[in-house]
Amino acid sequence: MIVPIELAHAQNITYDITIDALPQLTFDTNVVVVTNPTVAGYHLETLLSHIHATKLNVVTIPDGEGYKTLETVENILNECFEHKLDRKSLLIAFGGGVIGDMTGFTASIYQRGIDFIQIPTTLLSQVDASVGGKTGVNNKYGKNLIGAFYQPKAVYIDPAFLKTLPPREFAAGIAEIVKMAVMFDKNYFEFLQKSDFSDTETLKEVIKKSVELKAWVVNQDEKEAGIRAVLNYGHTFGHVVENETNYTTYLHGEAVAIGMVMANALAVELGLFTQDEADAVKTLLENASLPTDYVIKDVDDFYEHFFLDKKSAKGSIKFILPNGMGNYKMASDIDESVVKKVLQSFGEKK
């Protein structure tokens, strides 16, 4: 199945997201595949047997968010120069979000921009990172602070690559899928409730729907000025959870699952969401083996952490909340006392 992506903000930028077994791909140009040792160990042989190019080279970079730096990008650039890529050459990102973000960024600045293709191998990158054109790296000041908006020429999503994914990482991808459903599509949420994610055909449907929703959002707001912020549902709370646990206890998607449960509690408190709806989301997350409990040790401290997020101006936090199943509300005028009351319900039981 194919999801065509057309970007409203720029002429002539269209590409297809193919969700299926990886087809044979032929390129009349030099190609460099960027991957990491983990993905390469499992799947590089499969990938290379599907790619036919004038010249084909593989660049392997270390695995992990810690290597998502400008230094690694410079290493990839240097390898591309060594392999004599020119302006017609192609990069292929073969891995998860880190590989995709860095390969896309590299492509955007190599000789002022060459083509790249994404073949994402994690559920999170298949449903989330493969749409939107956000590329970049981290530095000591924060995450994704250096980068570019740059679109791939094509995206190939093959669920077969997920078979070697650790179960926790698979679940983290489900968290982002649930997020899209709760924010935008009640029918999709109900479909997820009935879905068996271990069934490949079901999984393809689920991925397709999530990709379509993300594309719809991005298309309305390519530069994240408005509706794209809705994709941060669960993230405002989740970021604090990640930060309080030093980014070591939870995967990002797991923290987002906890964050959605917290956001839902706030929505219930504000009369935007019923307790039954909040419970349904929690059950769906738990059925996907995602964490939903977190003990807030110090409510005041947790609240202060909201303001440390570089993206929110001091004094105003924008909460992204469900407004009935499948609808969202952006609220930046919620009383501190209301928020703290909800946080208290996650506090240590006396």
Added chain:
Amino acid sequence: MIVPIELAHAQNITYDITIDALPQLTFDTNVVVVTNPTVAGYHLETLLSHIHATKLNVVTIPDGEGYKTLETVENILNECFEHKLDRKSLLIAFGGGVIGDMTGFTASIYQRGIDFIQIPTTLLSQVDASVGGKTGVNNKYGKNLIGAFYQPKAVYIDPAFLKTLPPREFAAGIAEIVKMAVMFDKNYFEFLQKSDFSDTETLKEVIKKSVELKAWVVNQDEKEAGIRAVLNYGHTFGHVVENETNYTTYLHGEAVAIGMVMANALAVELGLFTQDEADAVKTLLENASLPTDYVIKDVDDFYEHFFLDKKSAKGSIKFILPNGMGNYKMASDIDESVVKKVLQSFGEKK
């Protein structure tokens, strides 16, 4: 006088190039000025007295092409983070082409793209680098190999900044102006023949016309696939001259002047240009204190150098030649023997 720039390739990208005394500029945001010690020494006080911003900081980077590196860009990025620039902040490039290229590139990747403004202070950057959106840095593999196409929000060209420019650098800018006239506009060439470049009003007219021509070219070919290559008139030969003299004898514009004289000789040989036209170009360049003579020591060696240019595929050189005054011809099928005969005429006199 204002030259409006509208880019055909992308929706919503328009900006003005203002050619006049620098106006008072007010920005409701944080601003960082990027400049070098030379320009700052002469003109920073003037610039700062014209800028009003929420917060105004200056980042100074070392002067010279040798510092046009990814490392310097990373230093600028870090300074921007230290000054807490956000997505609404603004960079101002205040200097020549090196400052413009690096500031534009930094703006393109800071938090995935923030606004920047160009205030070019050399004639070359006023007429050439301020239009086209080419940003980037050099590395050990070559010039401008890492970068982005990224447009400024506005360009302010004030000829007053040229008063402190060394005469050779001023002349190097004239070379690029002559290039535009010979390739695209006979009337403009005749206007240049009559012009006194030391007169500010004349200079403004000359700059305006050159900027308009460059904008017209870029608009037809934003990604340099076709007509933009015409801007390389004089460069194919000039690059070899620069290379043979280790980039130390001539400024780029000076080598381009020599290169145009050589290209014209080839055009005369091919019957595309009259000897009178070639002489007129040479006289104009010499009146602007540009070099037009160069002794080719080894014709075969000079010819081989054409193929070392990374941009030309082995076996085909595209010569950009005048085809009558104000018209161009791109020729990639010129016999080696014809080219070498012309090169021989620049050889050592026996």
